[in-house]
Amino acid sequence: MTSHTTSLKTERPRERLLTHGAHVLTSPELLAIILRTGIKGCDAVALGHRLIEQFNGLRGLLSADPQALMRIHGLGAAKTCELLAINELNRRALEEDLKTGQALDQPQRVKHYCSAKLGHLQIEHCIALYLDNQLRLITTEEVSRGTLAQASIYPREVIKAGLRHHAAALILAHNHPSGVAQPSQADLALTRHLKHALALVDIRLLDHLIIAGTDAISLAERGQI
Template sequence: MVERYTVAIRELPDTERPRERLKLYGPQALSDKELLAIQLRIGTRELSALGLAEHLLKEFRGLGGIARAHLEDLKRVKGVGEVKAIEIAATVELGRRIMVLEETPRPKITSPRDVANLLMPELRYEAREHFKSVLLDTKNQVIKISSVSTGTLDCSLAHPREVFREAIIHNAAAIIAVHNHPSGDPTPSVEDRKVTERLLEAGKIVGIELLDHIVIGAQQYISFKERGWID
């Protein structure tokens, strides 16, 4: 038998309401029941959101059981229904994906070939030029691959402001510029060289080193660093 929980959340003191407690103390301070109640938002005529959350935790024997439950199992619980069941399932899946991200080691760049292997599968068949910057930490591990622009590469599309913005936000120690040539020929153009010179100068000003500029073609690449065009 479901235990009745007749006190609505709005009738609780502010310091006991899950949303207010989260704002005041952060999500870490909340119990499983409180976090689940925030996700549920509303309860039923018999149970508040907190009461429904408590019932769910008992029904499935904790968060682990809820995470393993199928959508149909969640929907069968009185007061949950299809919409809430879908929202719970989506939240669980987001949690799983975050765990995978945290457990997956970040790629470490030791050579231009590492960068080419990382981006060639994505860029070699593109019909337009894509300019990306690979953000690195002090150990040359990839923090993020940032998309800067799409179109014909020129100084306006690959402006240092756009290239280094994400690097500054993410506290990158260095970056590697990468773009593709849809023709398949990775030979750098005059414009490619101009863009690289501007990025080198900007990097010195903001304190984020441009380690390399790699041009990707059809199953081949050219590295400015390997060619000796970047010290």
């Protein structure tokens, strides 16, 4: 047991991944595989650890602004692009699942998808997931972008987009940069108004998700749709 543990520690992250699987690596070690090299006095694993700390976790790092990443000593354009590509690939993988299966059968995947798109943002954004008559994802569109405290959502624009995409239903999601995933009275009022407006053109509002970091509150699950 001791010799096995010692060999694990002496193997390089890439060798450990190929031999034992990605699950045995720490997050800094996985980052080290992408970074490949460190900087003077700081190897790739230590650099990965430093980046995770600086951006308050993997989510913050992988969804950071490109300019913020490129200001970090040791990250150039190539490494910045690789980090950003990982997050985008993750979002697209989640999106594929929603395009091939009913969204209502995958509530956790819907939450993960919306969290991946919105959870890291510092101002309020609202997106709409437009669904076909089998409740598969057609497309996702941003419907508003606001200040730190508030976004303006115009139901008419949401409806126009729904008709353009021939949507049968939609899911609304927006983030709370405050970090508190609780609906405000304004959120509830908007939900009621939008549900009524969509019903006039035979589009169902299935859910409204409130995203705060990794937390996601479903108004449908709470009986508030």
